[in-house]
Amino acid sequence: METLVASASFDRIAAALAVAFATWVTFKLYKILVPPQNLRKYPKAGTWTLIRTLAKRMGYLEQHEMLFEAMRDNALKRGIIKSRDETPSVYLTWFFGRWLVVVVNPDDMKLVLTKHDVFEKLPFDVGHTTKFIGRNVAVVQTPEWKRQRKVVNPAFRRGWATSLFGLPARQLIKHLDAIASSGTIMDPAGWMQRMTLDALSLAAFGTNVDSLNQPDAPIVKTYNTLMAEILDISKLMNPFYKWSKDGRRALALIEAFDRYVFGLIDSKVANITARKAEASGANGGEEDEARDLLEMMVEAAEGTDFSREELRANTIVFFVAGHDTTANALTFAMYLLGMHPAIQDRARQEVISVIGDVDGTTSDDAMPFPTADQERRMPYLSCCIKEVMRLFPSLTIVPQRFTTTAVTLADGTMLPRDTLVTGDIYSLHRNRAVWGPDANEFKPDRFLDSVGPDGQIPMHPAAANFGWTPFGGGQRICLGQQFSLVEQRVVLAMLLLRYTWTVVGDEHALKGKPESMPGNLLHAKGIQVRLERR
Template sequence: MDSASAAHAFLADTFDRLKPVVADAATPTALATAGAVVFATWIGTKLYRMFVPPQHLRKYPHASPIKIIRTLLQRKGYLEQRSILFEAMRDDALRLGVIKSREETPSIYLTWFIGRWQVVVVNPTDMKNLLTKHETFEKKRLDAGYLFKFLGNNIALAQTPEWKQQRKVVNPAFRRGWATSLFGTPARQLIKQLDTVAASGAIMDPADWMQRMTLDALTLSAFGTNFDSINNPNAPMVAIYNSIMSEVLDVSKLLNPFYKLNKDGKRARDLIDAFDKYIFDLIDAKTAEIAAKRAAGGAVSDSEDNDARDLLTLMIEAIQGSDFTREDLRANTITFFVAGHDTTANALSFALYLLGMHPEIQEKARQEVIDVVGDIERGTPAEDVPYPTSEQERLLTYLSCVIKEVMRLYPSVTLVPQRFTTAPVALSDGTSLPIGTLVSGDIYSMHHSKQVWGPDADDFKPDRFLSSVGPDGEIPMHPGASNFMWTPFGGGQRICLGQQFSLVEQRVVLSMLLLRYKWTVVGDENALKGNPGTLPGGLLHSAGLQVKLTRRDA
């Protein structure tokens, strides 16, 4: 009998025992006592179902809910928090005999979040099914705190029927080429600032600079306007956006049932309302501009520079004749903020960290860039630092291997967002999951699993991907190329919309930095030992990294 059935049986038995008490009750005290017992039983049943895994899943290891709650409330950095909870789960796996040593990673485990148990897969077979069978593993609406208010019901989060409608409008706008100038221009502004840092001998934290640079590239690509956060890091809209991201991804606050009623919740709501006004004003202005061009009989678009056109314009043009709403435009623009900015900034920060820790790999990547793009002359002004053309960017084979290995070791999205089963599902170990089971995938753990990647799974070795170079010289970046062992962008038809945008941006920015600087990691002992600091939250943000830059052309 599973936990729910046991709880119902226990409750029925309690009512049977209470019947004579209620029937013979002659005083209010007896009735109150009976009521208290019923209430306590009801509460006990709820707690039992909340904290004890269902019977058919108890063979899977897990950290206790109390351990999870206590760890989340401590607001430790993501990797530190994960280490604590994963080791607790490993203790249980050893107790159950699921693994034989701490070097092993369970291929399936359980985790607990806000009163629900979910199955977490850590192997390529189940990960592939989870990501590709989207009608069986349906997306669960993210409605914790103000996360849904901010993200909205966009193409990345919508359930299958609505997703099929939205993709007709959104996919063509997202899945196109991206002009390298969209990234080279803000990267030159970044280099201008970093030249000052390098000249002073100061230490830089990559996270702050990469967040600002990618935000500028994102707003240029999404709206055709630039936040210019590199030069104005405290601009109002930059501060609002960064504060929103900090709020909506803070899991410790989401555990608070009164979050929406307290001052933090009110602050988050006000910030989102202010950001929404900015986005809606952009949508309205862009819509009016396109309508005016149509009314004047002018060309709305120019196919020759389509790769350089902003996302919002393309989506507004695509919705003509559809039932796509102003709110849909806003929601899909917001998801591009997260998919195309935050995750890319994180990947670039960890790339600088790993290349700074491995100077021989940094130099190998630099030589490839010089061979493809050409070197820079002594004293080249920041505004003249070359960036690769679209054709050159595709020839950066080894740099692509570096990027792929960085995203293996430090995937920005560490867990597949929750799904629920819409039909009975059999896992790779033969376990049958009933309808309504919550399922996720642990990307970070699978990327570090020695059973999946071999004994060097934790090592930074870009060369491991050289064997997959295609006849065109490009490194395949889709999960099928690695048999779903590598899934930082997800997979299947619902793969991350910002994937190509992110990859092009990473190649452009890293190639420019490699031409301009050499760098090393300094300072923090943990980072120097291979344990970089990270922020709390659902995305993998580096924190406190210290990098020292030296100009190559000085």
């Protein structure tokens, strides 16, 4: 009898525990899958819709279209918008178990980008990203950022010699000449990736890795394989990634790349020390714009607590971000100019008026590239670049922030402390309420009325009331902005002098919707271009 009573008691306890556990799981799932009460007024795409797009490894543009249309359906159903031409000013998205507030209007974008003490950067440590990127000025939180920028800013806040881009572009032209003469169709993405890698290695390290001529060189293969691994979000979603075969391989690649970078750092330190010992001056008479980033940071770090690891992290982030983003911008520039021959020709005529024309017998190693003065005197080309980066921003979203205190959005909504927030740059740049009914069209002329007395097109977000933010904004605006813009003007000017080109082949691209790779960094895929020598 006592045994039966004990057994019944045990069953009741087990049942109670099971109910309690089920209740706890249900509550947790509810918290994960249902937005907080104060945010439920905003439209959203379904959580499972997002998970399906990630599982299918959709390219960014395809994924964005699917999720944005699902969000618009939700907004229409709830009366938040009245037609599909409208873009909600704020929406919600699900991010690994938490709800993220996404702003798509200039006022809130300005708030997020300029109030960096209120919208603090969210640490992002998925897979081996922190191991690779390190703690650099782009990702650390505000107190640490203030310390690091004292060393890093002087290395970036200077001019960049146009030869850093013109010389690698000549090597690119050598290969493109062969493609043009053979009538072969080319995908600009791969070529731009290699050319910008060479320019970045020259600017960052003072050493050209020469990926255009040696694409299979060990350091080039290590870097390219590592980047493909680091950017594969579908793999990084695996909670056991670090211990997986892919994770172990990524770690080995990072360690190999580190050996290369630390070797360069140690060599720079030794060279600078030797120069000073010979009393030859810190820069040997060189202009700042001709010196590489690592050398300038090594010198700026002297007498500070800036570590060897921080030198590595800040060189790496410039190397990675500057190379990939500029390659993507140049790829989409070739795409849009190839789709719009009249605009391409107008840009070419401006380049000719500034630099002078070249004849068909000019060799690749004699191709002129703009001087620092000339690259500033091509406003229409700058309008083209600005419009390309509006339609296809390399970074499609603002890196995630969290609120450090309660803050009020433009629509009056109060976000409590510890709310995750980001900005949808891609959607903001195509928002008809901001850019008009032709927001999805390639029209560089829309920026011509902003040309300043000096002939420059302003490339800061305030010039477009924070409706144009491909480089971010505020005090933490991308440090490599000027580097990227100078490179784009130099390379495009040289290509326009040398070739005419058209987009062919891929039906997605020809319909104005090129394919892309997964991830929030916009990589074009499958664009096909036919080049002709002028």
